Amino acid sequence: MRNNKERLRAYGGAAAIALLSGLAAAPLASAQTTAQAPAGAEEASTVDAVVVTGSRIKRPNLVSASPMTVVGGDEVKLQGATSIDSVLNRLPQFTADSNENGSNGSDGTARVNLRNMGSSRVLVLVDGQRMLPTEAADVNFIPSALVDRVDVVTGGASAVYGSDAVSGVVNFILRKNLDGLRLDAQYSLAQHTNDADYPRSLISQANYKLPKKHVTDGEKIDVNLAIGMNAPSGKGNVTFYVGYREMKPVTQDSRDYSACGLNLTGTNSNALVCGGSSNNEYGLFTLLSGPNAGQTLNNTKDGNKTWVPYDSSFLYNYAPTNYIQRSDSRYTAGAFAHYEISPAVEAYGSLMFMDDHTFSQAAPSALFQGTTFKINCDNPLMSASQAATLCGSAAGTSVSQDTFIGYRLTGPGSSPRRDDLRHTDYRINAGLRGKLAQGWTYDASFLFSTVILDESYKNNVDNAKAMKALQVVNVGGTPTCKSVVDGTDPNCVPIDVFKYQGLSAAAYKYLYAPTFTHGVQREKVLSASLNGDLGQYGVKTPWAEDGAALALGVEHRREELKFEADALAQAAGTKESSGAFSVSELYGEVDLPLVQDAPFIKALSLNAGYRTSKYDYLDDRVSTYKVELQYAPTSDVRFRASYNRAVRAANISELYAPQGLGNVAAVDPCSGPTPKASAAACALTGVTAAQYGKIPDCPAETCVTQGGGNPNLKPEVADTRTAGVVLTPSFLPGFSMSLDYFDIYVDQYIGAVDAPTVINQCVQTSNPYFCSLFHRDPTSGVLFGERGYIIATNQNTGFLQTSGLDVTGEYRLDLSSLGDYGDVDFSFVGTYLNSRKIEQLPGLGAYNCKGLFGPTCGQPNPAWRHQMRATWNLPWIAASLSANWRYFGSADLSSNDSNPFLQGDYVEINRKIKAYNYLDFAATWKVREQLTLRGGINNAFDKDPPVIAAGLLSSFGNGNTYPGVYDPMGRTMFVGLTMDF
The missing domain is CATH 2.40.170.20 (TonB-dependent receptor, beta-barrel domain)
Incomplete structure (x- = not known):
């Protein structure tokens, strides 16, 4: 041990000078340097005085006046x-x-x-x-x-x-x-x-x-x-x-305490309940056009391609795959x-x-509510009853109807979303x-x-591909993407969102698209x-x-x-x-x-x-x-x-x-069939008369803001x-x-x-400054998705x-x-x-x-x-x-x-x-x-x-x-x- 330490000392001076030479050589080309504020007496120095944190004065007995x-x-x-x-x-x-x-x-x-x-x-x-x-x-x-x-x-x-x-x-x-x-x-x-x-x-x-x-x-x-x-x-x-x-x-x-997302319930919110996201594994549809526009429907849990009115029993528990470390x-x-x-x-x-x-890591991705998708009325993956509800007399034709879809990708081949940083x-x-x-x-x-x-954000749905995968026609008895037929996207794989876990492994592979920043x-x-x-x-x-x-x-x-x-x-x-x-x-x-x-x-x-x-x-x-x-x-x-x-x-x-979009804990007072805010107050936030009473709630009490x-x-x-x-x-x-x-x-x-202040102050005081910070989806009026947010x-x-x-x-x-x-x-x-x-x-x-x-x-x-x-x-x-x-x-x-x-x-x-x-x-x-x-x-x-x-x-x-x-x-x-x- 003694010999090793002597050897270390012998090499110390040369190593120090070599390192300092390298430091001086590389960055000097930029001719930029920093302020020096020595902060501890343990640093060897040519002077006896030291500097305490909070001052640049050097003196041996300086006592800081700052807490x-x-x-x-x-x-x-x-x-x-x-x-x-x-x-x-x-x-x-x-x-x-x-x-x-x-x-x-x-x-x-x-x-x-x-x-x-x-x-x-x-x-x-x-x-x-x-x-x-x-x-x-x-x-x-x-x-x-x-x-x-x-x-x-x-x-x-x-x-x-x-x-x-x-x-x-x-x-x-x-x-x-x-x-x-x-x-x-x-x-x-x-x-x-x-x-x-x-x-x-x-x-x-x-x-x-x-x-x-x-x-x-x-x-x-x-x-x-x-x-x-x-x-x-x-x-x-x-x-x-x-x-x-x-x-x-x-x-x-x-x-x-974290195994499910908890929501408020009861009189004066005196209890909690395991809630979750309306973007559920069975499939949620908010119809934006057609004879039943405004209805919110869900695929049944038995997978028989029937729509029933949506209720909280369909909520998806997003918590289990999320991390607490x-x-x-x-x-x-x-x-x-x-x-x-x-x-x-x-x-x-x-x-x-x-x-x-x-x-x-977060719950598996979904076709999220807030993005307007088009479904053609002759889509062979829909049942006759679903086509009739969505399209009415246009069922079986090439007409397309607008809808929000909340369909969680949980079947075989799906993976949790992963944000690699x-x-x-x-x-x-x-x-x-x-x-x-x-x-x-x-x-x-x-x-x-x-x-x-x-x-790199992985295992997330590419909405552009999802839109193509929803435009499906019957070709020789086989459901086929229109983009395959016309040659604009020969790799498109149809997605069956009309029943529980209706997607194939190939569909997951097609939909997933990593993003890089x-x-x-x-x-x-x-x-x-x-x-x-x-x-x-x-x-x-x-x-x-x-x-x-x-x-x-x-x-x-x-x-x-x-x-x-x-x-x-x-x-x-x-x-x-x-x-x-x-x-x-x-x-x-x-x-x-x-x-x-x-x-x-x-x-x-x-x-x-x-x-x-x-x-x-x-x-x-x-x-x-x-x-x-x-x-x-x-x-x-x-x-x-x-x-x-x-x-x-x-x-x-x-x-x-x-600038980018991010989630925030908030509740839209203008959403739901019976909004908490009046039509006049909601109009200040950008809600039209036709949208009032038909705007979907922010999923899992999470709206979207645009920061930057x-x-x-x-x-x-x-x-x-x-x-x-x-x-x-x-x-x-x-x-x-x-x-x-x-x-x-x-x-x-x-x-x-x-966001809560923006929402409350606009609705309660009509202050134009706060009301100007709303950017609602022009079609649906929501405050989530890619087009609805609070600035x-x-x-x-x-x-x-x-x-x-x-x-x-x-x-x-x-x-x-x-x-x-x-x-x-x-x-x-x-x-x-x-x-x-x-x-x-x-x-x-x-x-x-x-x-x-x-x-x-x-x-x-x-x-x-x-x-x-x-x-x-x-x-x-x-x-x-x-x-x-x-x-x-x-x-x-x-x-x-x-x-x-x-x-x-x-x-x-x-x-x-x-x-x-x-x-x-x-x-x-x-x-x-x-x-x-x-x-x-x-x-x-x-x-x-x-x-x-x-x-x-x-x-x-x-x-x-x-x-x-x-x-x-x-x-x-x-x-x-x-x-x-």
Whole structure:
């Protein structure tokens, strides 16, 4: 072992220089680089001063004035986390965003959402530098085993890092400077007992298959290897890493709470029932023309080609094949290096790579309601009674009638729909830093990052082919497509949708047509900064020992996006898009100690920062600035306050993301034979007099929206105010506590007006703005399919405001007075939500989502959340035992609220989600110096998530619950090891 390590050291200097040379050679052709903000003292440097997250000032004893939460690498291991977003989502400052538990409609990423202000308003950094383009900041890019700590600045930081940091900053500090080899491996799985009586009774009533009583699934494997070498002189290091993570998929039929899609029923919606989709396996027909236009009929279940009136007994249970944990395989690799060429020059750089392949699965495809199909009246596959009902006196002729068809492809040869997503990310940065003169340091760097998405959607019906396959004639006693007869499509295979499972294997093969999309997003950043200790030149107040410190910098950033879709994807509503923008910025920050070590003033300091930015697509420059004040009367207590102004320009995705159609939980009040809304109100949404009372319901309470970018967006303007106190009482060694108030107000908030608000405001208030967002199918008036939707593209809405109080605390209890019992570490972080106010249109009026959840307010917004961990460090066996308590407060259904922007039909069964408590246990054991074992149980008592009707769920809801908020898998267990060589 000794000889191997000596050899590693001998090669270290050459390897570091070689890597840095490669970094400098390839990307310099683009002449683009990034801002440098060193974020941890563990990084070797030519200067003794360090930079804390939230500031660019370098000084040895700088204390952040911004509220900050730090998550250590040990916490990641105690949670058994293989996805770093799951660690952050436990913190009360975060709200779950896109994650591994999303299925149908997921984009395959893992993003972080600070203060529930959206993932585009939190800036994600790696060692103080931008990780990836903001909207594409997929934290799957970060191998959890490499995390040394995560700094979370929970106040605005736009003046320091740029306008993206409205809600704060997440800075991943990675383990570097390794001298040797480290292997980290972990295995985990879930175990759940399906014993929820109410969901099981609903499944039984619907005659669906009950999940097994006891299930073990959801396996995850995470293996990471790192090798590092120091230069012989100790002036440099190079560290390489590779990693592999695999997650096994789990379907919704394995859990009783998600085994069927749940709908509301009963008086005041006081019960749930296993519902499903009207696009059923027997075949639904909504006649749009002919003598019986307006009727909704269904094939009988016995397959005898007879139509009967449709009712809920025909609903199709779409849930079983959907995922509550996606399949995923991820490869990561990279390197970090630095080398001190001289006291004036240190070269540094890094390479990071990720290839992540995940897929989601949904129920088999269908000829979906919402697309107008034509059936010729002499189609030989129809029975005589069906032809008479559809065509009347035209039966047997070549006349065609229009109809919606909801026919699920479930027979032999069918397959679930599968959305294959592959994300390939690259990140390269390199720079030079060092001393310029007495008290001055510099840093010049560049960063280039690329995010590539390749998506293939498989086993979906090509409607153009389905239309051909429904135009069938009799040729010599054989049903034959007209397109075969006339030669326009010799491969056409007729489809018999007039009975249960009437399609042949050849028909499935003909209908299925995969779609392909390809997207690339790039970011190039060039930056340079100067840091000066002006105290060495006598710039200080008469009452302070330390002088002023200054940081100045310049940054140029360019972002590009290109999205391509094949013809089939475009035909289904996905549009191609491309765009780019550049921004040039100047910034400065000063930190000035005003008074030090005076009576009643242990320390009083002022920090101020300013950034001016010129975006090439905006006429005027935008400015951000901050002012921070700290006052410590004694060493036991410190008060802090800050004000941040941010002017956030839209990011590349908000500007140029392709427009496409997507599903949303919503109910059309103008659908059904007896619409809830009046004919006059429905007319405002685009319903004609002839359509009123004849519009089909959105299937499974899921309507369609059209989302996408908007190149005409104006910048947001955000104001962040914080005030707090930090307590470190000398009479209680090892104890620290902080309380921080925050208030963030964002005007001209960039986003989309949610569908329930559009529907309610148009119908209830006749507001022309909301009514203009309806795009009904011109033939049928529906809000689903390919021609019916609610417009939800990005726009400047009203405002978003959130405020509350963060409470954090740490305490180490020394047990040595009781004997050789080690010590116990306590940590606590909690957040009280004072308000979460939203105005969807300037001047319209606002609503407050504090303590609410639902279609308008989204995921639960409890008034109080916290996490508390206690870890007993056992000295006699070098082990630790740890317990963690997670608390998530109760939330009420927003549609039951009296606010007119929230109020809807009263719902009794899901009127409240009760408060949730989870207990987690973990242990570590350092078997010997080179080997540490760990294991643990999360959600130790296998607590079920809340069961919520599918129509009440909003974004990131899945499987009748919110799987990013509540544990969806049940009890999870993990074991792992870390070995050093």
